[in-house]
Amino acid sequence: MNAKRPDLAKLTSPEKDALIRDLWRQVAAGQSEARVLRRRLGIAEEASEKGESALLEKLREAAPRRPIEPPAGLAVKLGRGLRLWQSPVVMGTVAILCAAFAIDGGIGIWQQRALQQQRQARLLLEHEARSSLYVELTRIVQEADGKSYRMTMAMQNIDAARPLYIMLNAVGIYVQTGMTWQQVPSRPVGEASTGVIKLTDAYSYDVLFTPEVTGWAELIPGYMHVRIQADMLISRSAQPGNDIVERRTPFYVYLKPHGANDAEIKASGKMPGTPPVFIPMPPH
Known part of the structure; x- marks a missing residue:
């Protein structure tokens, strides 16, 4: 029901003042109620956002993770490398190379000693050719x-x-x-x-x-x-x-x-x- 508006022309000054004060009270009450409603609405929105975040986090944790595995090609190559050193052919080749290096080093040492002995013998002979x-x-x-x-x-x-x-x-x-x-x-x-x-x-x-x-x-x-x-x-x-x-x-x-x-x-x-x-x- 709508209240009947008073006829302002028939109101006396005290009645007009009373009417104004009553209108101010109504306005203030409305504003207070609006603030309360806004605060309640903000809390609800924040709670809603937090709930959605928590739900997404739980979903991520619950989702299964794929294990990280090395590439298949790498595993095959490593396996081949280990088996390669167990091959008799490879081991024989390595042994032959090592023996060849050892023989070459021995020949070099022998040649160096032989040259040194020849130089010493020549110097001795030169000395004897002059002194003897x-x-x-x-x-x-x-x-x-x-x-x-x-x-x-x-x-x-x-x-x-x-x-x-x-x-x-x-x-x-x-x-x-x-x-x-x-x-x-x-x-x-x-x-x-x-x-x-x-x-x-x-x-x-x-x-x-x-x-x-x-x-x-x-x-x-x-x-x-x-x-x-x-x-x-x-x-x-x-x-x-x-x-x-x-x-x-x-x-x-x-x-x-x-x-x-x-x-x-x-x-x-x-x-x-x-x-x-x-x-x-x-x-x-």
Whole structure:
């Protein structure tokens, strides 16, 4: 039922005031009721949301999970790898390879030791070729042909208990002309020209040479400056293999030419007596 609206024109001032206060009370009561309803509605919505979340969580936990398994191909490969090392063929191949590496390493070590022993033996032989073998130029005389000379070389084995086997090469004879050395013809005499000499004690041999040179250097008045080079191959074995070394022994002399004037040489060089055919010099 709708309340009958009062006629405002017939109301007195006190009645109008009372009516206004009554309307305010009704409005305030309505607003209060609306707030209560909104609060109740909000709680219900929140509870509804929480209920839905809890329900979803329970559904997730209750759902079955698929187990994580390795790929089938990987499992097969791993299995093959383990079975591969159990194969006799593979094990035999590995054993052969290991043996081959071991043999190669052993051969390398043996070769290194052999080379080291060869180097040591060679160094020892080189030392003996210089310390145990004494080589000396003993004399030079003029030949009767008026142009040649005969030279005598002497060798001695200091350690006579251990023979040396020596092959003599051609002795080189050089005459200084200006600032250079000019080689002159030379040849060995007798058995020194062929074969190998077994030296146990002492041995000497002769060499003929003809220094027909013009414009030779005159370091000492009236004498030629001559270099004599004796080369030889030396071993401790009669049939050497790698145990062979080379020795080169140089000698330097002043040589008086054929037909030289001894009186002039003696006067210019202030020599007592007859000037010798050759004057030895230290190596230089």
